[in-house]
Amino acid sequence: MKLNRLDDRFERYDELLDLILRAFAYMDGAIDPPSSAHRLTSDLLRRKAQEEVGVVASQDDRLVACAFFRPEPGSLYIGKLAVLPEVQGKGVGRRLLAEAETVAEALGLVELRLETRIELSGNHRRFAAWGFRKTAENSHPGYTRITSIEMRKTLA
DSSP: OEEEEOOTTOOOHHHHHHHHHHHHGGGTTTSSSOOGGGGOOHHHHHHHHHHSEEEEEEETTEEEEEEEEEEETTEEEEEEEEEOGGGTTSSHHHHHHHHHHHHHHHTTOOEEEEEEETTOHHHHHHHHHTTOEEEEEEOOTTOSSOOEEEEEEEOO
């Protein structure tokens, strides 16, 4: 398994989009509102990679996981953490989070932050096992119920 940061030479945005959509497919029909992944395009991912730190994991030259890291005041936001179903449970997500810690520390940031949907209790447990704690409950625009939770991990 190889991790690489996205740079100007990366051109596999169609494959990256397919990876995200396949990794997030289990959420279809399980979360409301639907995942913002459905609004992504290859061009939007290219722009995202220019504005944030994008990381991909590959196996035998095939993209199998990714994440995007966005610096915020005091924390590094982790978004679009996606791991293909066939490689889940093999430490790929943990390696992406370790890379997020490296990026945060290099930027002098003391926390990692992410958001996960309220319905995805398995994700809540997984992130808690990786050292994240629930710090807020949020609602998407137009919703009166809680639709997501924020989780943070303080870096030592």
